[in-house]
Amino acid sequence: MEGEFELTGRGVAVLDADPDLASGLEPDDQQQARRRAVAAVIDLEPPAWRPEGLSAIANDGWLGLLMLEGLMIRRVTVGKRVACELFGPGDLIRPWDTDGEYDPLPISVQWLVLRSARLAVLDTAFALRIARWPAITSRLMARVAQRARYFALTQAVTHLPRVTSRLLIFFWLLAERWGRVGPDGIQVRLPLTHEVLAMLVGAHRPTVTVALQRLARAELLLRERPDRWLLTRSAIDSLAEPESIEPGRSMDTRSAPGL
Numbered sequence: 029m030e031g032e033f034e035l036t037g038r039g040v041a042v043l044d045a046d047p048d049l050a051s052g053l054e055p056d057d058q059q060q061a062r063r064r065a066v067a068a069v070i071d072l073e074p075p076a077w078r079p080e081g082l083s084a085i086a087n088d089g090w091l092g093l094l095m096l097e098g099l100m101i102r103r104v105t106v107g108k109r110v111a112c113e114l115f116g117p118g119d120l121i122r123p124w125d126t127d128g129e130y131d132p133l134p135i136s137v138q139w140l141v142l143r144s145a146r147l148a149v150l151d152t153a154f155a156l157r158i159a160r161w162p163a164i165t166s167r168l169m170a171r172v173a174q175r176a177r178y179f180a181l182t183q184a185v186t187h188l189p190r191v192t193s194r195l196l197i198f199f200w201l202l203a204e205r206w207g208r209v210g211p212d213g214i215q216v217r218l219p220l221t222h223e224v225l226a227m228l229v230g231a232h233r234p235t236v237t238v239a240l241q242r243l244a245r246a247e248l249l250l251r252e253r254p255d256r257w258l259l260t261r262s263a264i265d266s267l268a269e270p271e272s273i274e275p276g277r278s279m280d281t282r283s284a285p286g287l
Contacts, residue, residue: 039066067148083124089152098145186230191239194229213260246275
């Protein structure tokens with residue numbers, strides 16, 4: 029059924045799947061920790077996930093769900109306005125903490141799966157098994173802090189007056205994590221539709237479509253395939269003064285203010 033998840037019977041060696049969590053440990057400790065840091069896995073498929081069933085069994089001892097693979101969005105709707113966060117490998121999420129009842133506010137929360145995902149369940153048993161290596165838990169908590177800083181930065185981007193500037197800076201932030209440097213710029217391999225980008229940069233989808241057309245004509249941001257974007261070297265050179273970015277206007281953009 030759509031939205032349901034599967035908690036697999038097999039376990040995953042978390043430190044093999046995410047080696048950065050073991051950095052800083054002595055070699056002997058690393059070997060022991062790898063054997064102990066085993067977690068159950070949740071497999072998710074597009075297009076959506078409903079975490080209510082998992083939230084019902086999570087307790088205060090759980091550290092969270094560690095994304096090992098895939099791409100997900102948490103979409104929050106307030107009335108007719110939508111905002112969202114993008115999650116990928118290495119992110120730690122706790123949907124049972126963040127999602128709840130908001131009455132009387134007209135707020136709803138949805139989890140969208142953009143790319144098939146695998147989540148390691150860092151439950152109470154896992155937390156006890158790694159307790160003798162607090163550096164692992166510390167690195168997990170650092171992921172949460174990094175996530176908060178990243179979210180604050182992306183929210184600042186949504187306040188830029190021009191959508192073209194928002195898109196370029198947002199893709200630069202994506203490039204730091206998902207980019208591959210090439211001769212023409214940085215490739216960002218993510219399946220981001222115009223609708224998803226509109227939610228991420230705080231704009232309407234038609235406005236984002238027009239802005240992407242202008243950026244493509246100016247050879248700043250190119251969509252090479254449905255799941256591959258190119259942030260060109262010219263775009264990167266322009267990022268030092270983001271509010272001054274203004275690709276040349278044309279007849280089809282005169283009705284789209286704020287571009």
